[in-house]
Amino acid sequence: MDSQAAPLPRRDFLTLATTATAAVGVGAFAWPFLDSLRPAGTDVGRLPIDVDVSAMKPGQQIAIVWRGNPVFITRRTPAALAALKQPALAPRLRDAASSAHQQPPYAANWHRSLSPEYGVVVGVCTHLGCVPGYMPDASASIPIENWPGGYACPCHGSKFDLAGRVFKGAPAPYNLPVPPHHMMAPGTLRVGENPPGETFDFGDIVQI
């Protein structure tokens, strides 16, 4: 490159224009590559699921998969419902009144579900995502003192009651999420769809 004479600015301009064009071209070419990594076809995994709960015994839990996550459906015993209402339980919970947006409005109640008889929670610990184990029986000492029945996470010891409300003193910050659900017909629970007239969007919850 001879640099003595005048046409330097012109050369600079050409170099700049060429480089810019090439950069735009490479950028545009990169698009389909990044685009191909975008998750596609997840809508199918998000369809509502009908669950036959007519044969469930009191105290029984069944697990289904919705949106790629486990959803626990429990049929609660009268004793379990009584335990949820004990006045001594509320002070041991982080969010006893379900004020954080972790459930549809129609489940922001003491049993965190549409009807008290059936519990529906996403079985993903709000700490780091392990699947909590189902420990429905009340106990004086296992897994913790005065256990009212609920869920215990195997990873870092978070505990939840039978309505999925998180206990204080363990790492998980929020109650277990409640998915949209309603009774399609007696004995058939539909998970993933709101009751008629409700507009809750599961994507809006604080954290799964």
Added chain:
Amino acid sequence: MAKNTDLHETRQTVTYTGVAGWIDRRLPVLTGFRAEYITYRMPANLNWLWNFGAILTVVLMVMLATGLFLAIHYTPSAADAFASVEAIDRQVPSGWLLRSIHMTGASLFMAALYIHLFRGLYYGSYKQPRELLWITGLVLLCMVMLTAFAGYVLPWGQMSYWGADVVGKAVGAVPGIGGWLEHFLQGGDAPGDVSLHRLFILHFFMAFAVLGVVVVHVAVLHVAGSGNPKGIEPPAATVPFHPYYSAKDAAGLVLFITVFAVLVFFFPAIVAEPENYRPANPMHTPADIEPEWYFLPFYGILQSVPSKFGGLVVSVGAIGLLFLAPWLDTSPVRSARYRPVYRLGIVGLVVAFVTLGLVGRHHAEGIWMIVGRIATLVYYGHFLLVMPWSTRRERTLPAGVEGTP
């Protein structure tokens, strides 16, 4: 890399400072790049046929990138391969585009490779001191062919399956060990899950191995330097690589990419075989099975020879002969421009090559059988008769003589 001081600028050394300097003093990548791609001396008289090496390099990058992203979505099993490729075309966002680029790219890669190869034959690029450059190039040709074949099997459509089957049977034609070898390579009695998995690994591995051999190819090139259309060495005038050939290579690339894009977006069907959009069916052979166009000349030879094993030998031999070119033709005059007989031979070679492609397409039936045999003789004749004969007897034209010893 040994330095040829005529090619590698020794006067204009640059000292890098700061972080660049710190790195360069420990690993002279910047000095190296400057010496090989900026100040590097190139013959001033190269024509457009010298653009294809750069084009091949870029197409290789595009193939590696699109291939990598296709592999993310591909499933290498006989049960799922076809469906996974359909999903790439129909569900994966932009998957159709990546696949179309990869398929079109394969064809254009082979086209560019053939142009690059015949350029070398025409201008005598294989001659001393570039024999090793020539051989690394031919090794690349073989590796790319193998990669292309393996890739064609992956969608596990009808053509994929029967292509793999025919190649398996061809291996089986080797006397003595053929049957055993076919069974061993296929990993079973017929192409199946095991073969597909092996070919997937082969395709993936070969693609990157090609990149490694290209590095060697270019390293060897930079020792002797580029030849030139006149074949006069050293060339009468040289210019630095940058900006002269960086700009010329870029201009060639823009043209090439335009052709590429037109094919991808407007004529994707040119490189796609409809029959391969039916899933592999070992119970039914499609009516007209033929390989991709770039294998047709060799397929033509295969079918023109009236012996199963003989056809294989003559067909593979057509590539084997290329390796011998530097020793079959030792004429001191390089360029076909100044070699009337040699030039006639090479024109015949190219015509024979294209004709053999047509023969392959027509399954060497009827008159095509005769045409195929003649073309095969012309092809072989260029190497075995024209090259040695013209080395000794040819009256070359004066312009080429001035620069040769």
